[in-house]
Amino acid sequence: MSKFYSLFSSSKGNASFLGNPSGGVLVDAGVSCRKLLRALEAHDISPEAVQAVCITHAHTDHIAGLRVFLGKYPVPVYATADTIAALKGIEKMPGDAEFREIGFSETVHMDTMEVTAFPTMHDATGSCGYRFT
Numbered sequence: 001m002s003k004f005y006s007l008f009s010s011s012k013g014n015a016s017f018l019g020n021p022s023g024g025v026l027v028d029a030g031v032s033c034r035k036l037l038r039a040l041e042a043h044d045i046s047p048e049a050v051q052a053v054c055i056t057h058a059h060t061d062h063i064a065g066l067r068v069f070l071g072k073y074p075v076p077v078y079a080t081a082d083t084i085a086a087l088k089g090i091e092k093m094p095g096d097a098e099f100r101e102i103g104f105s106e107t108v109h110m111d112t113m114e115v116t117a118f119p120t121m122h123d124a125t126g127s128c129g130y131r132f133t
Contacts, residue, residue: 001020002018002019002020002024002112002113002132003018003019003020004016004017004018005017005018005043005045007031007036007039007040007043008030008031008035008036008039010061011061012031012061013030013031013035013061013064013065014028014030014031014056014061014062015027015028015029015030015031015036015039015065016028017040017043017045017050018113018132019045019049019051019113020045020049021043021044021045021046021049022049023049023051023111023112024045024049024050024051025050025051025052025053025054025110025113025115025132026050026052026053026054026069027053027054027055027056027130028053028054028055028056028062028063029053029055029062029063029064029065029066029069030059030060030061030062030063030064030065031064031065032064032065032068033065033068033069033072034065035065036065036069047069047072047073048073050069050073050075051075051110051111052075052076052077052078052110053066053069053070053075053076053077053078054077054078054079054102054115054130055077055078055079055083055087056079056083056120056127056128056129056130057083057120057122057124057125057126057127057128058079058083058086058087058090058124058126059124063087063090066087066093067090067092067093067094070093070094070097071094074094074096074097074098075098076098076099076100077097077098077099077100078100078101078102078108078115078117079099079100079101079102079126079128080101080102080103080104080117080126080127080128081101081103081126082125082126083124083125083126083127083128084099084101084126085126086124086125086126087099102115102117102128103117104117104118104119104128105117105118113132113133114132114133115130115131115132116130116131116133117129117130118130118131
């Protein structure tokens with residue numbers, strides 16, 4: 001059974017995990033990789049359980065730990081085309097990072113989940129939320 005874990009939620013950083021200790025999806029990585037790993041481990045979730053990362057938009061409080069996390073745990077990153085373009089423009093993002101575009105109202109299958117992106121109003125191009133089923 002999957003559970004929702006709100007790891008961080010503030011202007012200082014955002015990150016959530018949806019899944020269980022054997023696997024799931026990270027939504028945003030807005031704190032340092034070290035803080036992110038500690039928060040996962042506090043819920044008995046190993047970093048290897050993260051099978052993908054869904055990024056809502058490219059503001060720092062949503063991506064601060066993404067670069068380092070991907071360097072240690074290379075998993076696919078799902079985001080809208082505009083968010084992917086912004087992420088690719090960030091200095092030192094791993095060159096081999098696997099970005100997968102998800103369009104608004106598009107559903108992507110990830111292991112035992114379906115993920116659908118929907119647009120959100122924000123001051124970042126390509127900003128979205130995700131619905132998991």
